[in-house]
Amino acid sequence: MRKNPTIRDVAANAGVSIATVSKYINGAQRFTPAVEHNIQAAIDKLGYQSNPLARSMITGKTGSVGVAILDICNPHFTNIVKGANRVALEHGYNLLFVDTEESQAREDELLDALSRRVDGLVVSTRMPEDQLHRILGYGKPVVFSGRPGPKGVPSIGIDAYAAAYMIAEMLVKQGHRNIAYIGFAPARPDRERMRGLVDCLEAHGLPLTRHEVRGPTMAEGERVCSSVLLRKSKPDAVICYNDMVAIGFMGVARSLGMSIPEDLSVVGIDNIPFSRYTSPALTTVDTQSERLGEEGMRLLFRHIAGDLPTTVEHITLEPRLVIRESTRLRVSVPARAGEQGKPRRAKPTSAAVLASCKPAYRRT
Amino acid sequence: MRKNPTIRDVAANAGVSIATVSKYINGAQRFTPAVEHNIQAAIDKLGYQSNPLARSMITGKTGSVGVAILDICNPHFTNIVKGANRVALEHGYNLLFVDTEESQAREDELLDALSRRVDGLVVSTRMPEDQLHRILGYGKPVVFSGRPGPKGVPSIGIDAYAAAYMIAEMLVKQGHRNIAYIGFAPARPDRERMRGLVDCLEAHGLPLTRHEVRGPTMAEGERVCSSVLLRKSKPDAVICYNDMVAIGFMGVARSLGMSIPEDLSVVGIDNIPFSRYTSPALTTVDTQSERLGEEGMRLLFRHIAGDLPTTVEHITLEPRLVIRESTRLRVSVPARAGEQGKPRRAKPTSAAVLASCKPAYRRT
DNA sequence: CAATATGTGGAAAACGTTTTCTTCATGTCG
DNA sequence: CGACATGAAGAAAACGTTTTCCACATATTG
Numbered sequence: 077m078r079k080n081p082t083i084r085d086v087a088a089n090a091g092v093s094i095a096t097v098s099k100y101i102n103g104a105q106r107f108t109p110a111v112e113h114n115i116q117a118a119i120d121k122l123g124y125q126s127n128p129l130a131r132s133m134i135t136g137k138t139g140s141v142g143v144a145i146l147d148i149c150n151p152h153f154t155n156i157v158k159g160a161n162r163v164a165l166e167h168g169y170n171l172l173f174v175d176t177e178e179s180q181a182r183e184d185e186l187l188d189a190l191s192r193r194v195d196g197l198v199v200s201t202r203m204p205e206d207q208l209h210r211i212l213g214y215g216k217p218v219v220f221s222g223r224p225g226p227k228g229v230p231s232i233g234i235d236a237y238a239a240a241y242m243i244a245e246m247l248v249k250q251g252h253r254n255i256a257y258i259g260f261a262p263a264r265p266d267r268e269r270m271r272g273l274v275d276c277l278e279a280h281g282l283p284l285t286r287h288e289v290r291g292p293t294m295a296e297g298e299r300v301c302s303s304v305l306l307r308k309s310k311p312d313a314v315i316c317y318n319d320m321v322a323i324g325f326m327g328v329a330r331s332l333g334m335s336i337p338e339d340l341s342v343v344g345i346d347n348i349p350f351s352r353y354t355s356p357a358l359t360t361v362d363t364q365s366e367r368l369g370e371e372g373m374r375l376l377f378r379h380i381a382g383d384l385p386t387t388v389e390h391i392t393l394e395p396r397l398v399i400r401e402s403t404r405l406r407v408s409v410p411a412r413a414g415e416q417g418k419p420r421r422a423k424p425t426s427a428a429v430l431a432s433c434k435p436a437y438r439r440t
Numbered sequence: 441m442r443k444n445p446t447i448r449d450v451a452a453n454a455g456v457s458i459a460t461v462s463k464y465i466n467g468a469q470r471f472t473p474a475v476e477h478n479i480q481a482a483i484d485k486l487g488y489q490s491n492p493l494a495r496s497m498i499t500g501k502t503g504s505v506g507v508a509i510l511d512i513c514n515p516h517f518t519n520i521v522k523g524a525n526r527v528a529l530e531h532g533y534n535l536l537f538v539d540t541e542e543s544q545a546r547e548d549e550l551l552d553a554l555s556r557r558v559d560g561l562v563v564s565t566r567m568p569e570d571q572l573h574r575i576l577g578y579g580k581p582v583v584f585s586g587r588p589g590p591k592g593v594p595s596i597g598i599d600a601y602a603a604a605y606m607i608a609e610m611l612v613k614q615g616h617r618n619i620a621y622i623g624f625a626p627a628r629p630d631r632e633r634m635r636g637l638v639d640c641l642e643a644h645g646l647p648l649t650r651h652e653v654r655g656p657t658m659a660e661g662e663r664v665c666s667s668v669l670l671r672k673s674k675p676d677a678v679i680c681y682n683d684m685v686a687i688g689f690m691g692v693a694r695s696l697g698m699s700i701p702e703d704l705s706v707v708g709i710d711n712i713p714f715s716r717y718t719s720p721a722l723t724t725v726d727t728q729s730e731r732l733g734e735e736g737m738r739l740l741f742r743h744i745a746g747d748l749p750t751t752v753e754h755i756t757l758e759p760r761l762v763i764r765e766s767t768r769l770r771v772s773v774p775a776r777a778g779e780q781g782k783p784r785r786a787k788p789t790s791a792a793v794l795a796s797c798k799p800a801y802r803r804t
Numbered sequence: 805c806a807a808t809a810t811g812t813g814g815a816a817a818a819c820g821t822t823t824t825c826t827t828c829a830t831g832t833c834g
Numbered sequence: 835c836g837a838c839a840t841g842a843a844g845a846a847a848a849c850g851t852t853t854t855c856c857a858c859a860t861a862t863t864g
Contacts, residue, residue: 080579082850093814098852107812123577128556129493130850133819148518157512161539170553172536175525189534192492193557213487215444294713323717349658353687355719446820457844462822471842494820497849
């Protein structure tokens with residue numbers, strides 16, 4: 077608990093001025109070998125480390141970048157952080173992050189605190205459009221993640237419309253006619269997904285029923301399950317807001333005596349690592365969470381460096397359908413498709429990614 | 441990207457000195473209503489927020505606390521962060537955290553950076569005992585999480601010995617005779633768990649075979665599975681280092697044609713949220729991850745406040761056995777025990793926690 | 805040898821706060 | 835009415851750095 081040594085201590089110990097020590101440390105100037113040696117000796121002896129706060133005050137740089145996520149318990153977001161962390165370290169920055177826990181008040185507080193301690197932010201937020209300027213108001217470069225930002229502000233996300241369209245197309249192809257979507261309206265991508273689903277299903281002349289979850293969690297997936305299944309016109313396929321909801325949903329559905337996918341197909345979104353291990357293994361859409369974090373951070377660093385061509389405002393990553401066991405296939409072959417496709421293989425990591433299912437349209 | 445207003449701007453705008461503004465903001469002194477009104481008006485007009493870096497420099501307090509975890513992709517750790525976050529916010533602090541990714545070099549770098557920006561740290565680390573003083577050397581209050589620290593330094597963890605003993609006891613009771621442990625030697629709790637297993641099994645005159653995983657991940661659980669199962673004397677029960685390993689292991693075991701728990705019982709450790717949803721649902725030991733974070737943070741705040749009685753050095757939380765479907769039960773009843781115990785219930789959240797399985801011993 | 809370039813090192817200002825000390829005006833008490 | 839306590843407000847130092855400018859010694863050039 078002893079006090080940390082300061083640059084002054086080092087200077088005194090080495091018999092030079094603090095300016096000299098500072099310049100030596102930052103390699104801003106060369107000195108006589110004797111002087112350099114003395115300084116280094118003093119630094120080693122005292123275990124000196126320059127105080128980043130003081131340095132930040134004068135340079136205006138913190139050497140840190142921040143990431144704000146909505147829920148640390150959702151692997152989608154932890155993967156984003158993982159990707160972001162890697163790129164930040166590559167750039168010699170360290171990453172601080174906050175979990176806003178879906179709460180507006182907490183988000184305000186945490187972003188306030190975080191924004192002053194970092195050189196830039198990658199932010200996931202459900203804040204309405206007209207509030208986003210508050211985040212920009214911190215005066216730090218910002219990249220929005222998982223949604224577009226205001227005009228001129230870089231952002232990154234996946235093509236939620238395409239993801240939804242893909243799923244619907246696949247389900248229809250496999251013969252489903254009564255499809256339900258469990259949505260989460262406060263979330264940004266929800267609207268686009270809804271559009272994708274509706275567009276696709278309308279093209280096939282099929283209806284869509286919508287249910288609502290109060291949060292994108294396993295617990296909510298559990299809660300909503302019975303009300304979805306107890307409707308008079310029970311769906312033959314359920315698309316969940318994300319994998320967390322789908323996992324909770326499937327758990328209850330099975331305990332209600334449903335067999336998946338025979339009685340009911342279930343689809344998630346995100347392809348979190350655990351979705352491979354549910355029972356049955358979850359069909360989902362990969363949202364490239366880790367790349368989202370990586371590319372978001374790269375975008376941020378280009379933003380910080382100031383070399384962002386104004387043309388690049390929004391990066392859209394392509395979703396990929398990952399078909400596993402929770403969706404019924406029309407053609408029933410001896411071995412089910414998906415991961416079971418190559419049974420008795422020691423390495424089952426090859427998830428069946430049906431890129432071929434990509435719908436033939438482009439988002440405008 | 442405009443510059444943030446400073447206290448000087450506010451003072452000028454309100455026609456008072458910066459000292460007055462500072463005192464007003466911190467509530468250190470009362471002022472004439474007119475003056476207070478002017479200051480508040482100026483603050484609102486400029487959107488002023490005091491610069492935490494500058495404040496920290498002079499007060500020596502940052503208003504932040506730090507948490508270092510080993511892997512953000514492991515829900516055990518994210519739960520710790522979640523608990524820690526809650527308590528930190530309760531205390532008016534905000535939480536910064538770093539993911540050291542099991543890498544010593546990264547840990548050094550990140551802790552260096554983090555320690556200067558916070559008022560205290562809760563640290564999970566695999567660093568050998570004789571290196572821990574380096575962390576203490578940062579001159580900040582530290583609480584070690586998941587392991588004991590050096591003498592006199594507070595720490596928190598679960599009783600790993602008890603957890604292991606519990607599992608072994610339960611497996612033996614259920615009739616298993618050939619038990620394997622998939623360990624991860626670099627981890628702190630590994631040694632204690634091994635002791636717990638060996639002690640229990642020796643008491644029953646049973647052997648234990650040990651296998652090694654290179655990291656506590658699902659991928660490693662997958663990798664090690666075939667070599668465990670292809671041994672001449674195949675085990676009838678496998679205890680995995682943690683739930684992640686267990687989940688990976690089970691995935692491959694099933695794809696190798698094993699039925700769990702009929703052919704093989706599998707047990708994890710941690711009780712991560714997803715362990716309820718694996719196929720079959722994973723029997724595990726709850727390590728109270730969230731409480732670990734909460735209590736660790738409470739300990740830290742008492743440490744920061746300086747009122748830690750020297751008697752409280754290490755808090756040990758009690759593990760609880762959570763029996764689900766991945767372990768074979770001796771007595772076969774029509775409905776299997778565990779979560780299936782009450783079938784057809786809409787709320788399957790009541791995991792069967794067999795506290796009765798607690799072994800009759802106490803750790804010394 | 806004088807004049808100039810070069811390289812080494814220090815003095816001091818600055819960053820945006822908090823805090824101590826001081827000043828000054830006002831109100832209170834005997 | 836004078837002495838004194840009280841309260842409001844400001845001046846200035848401090849926190850630990852970086853950075854700009856300047857001084858000095860030495861080396862180079864004509």
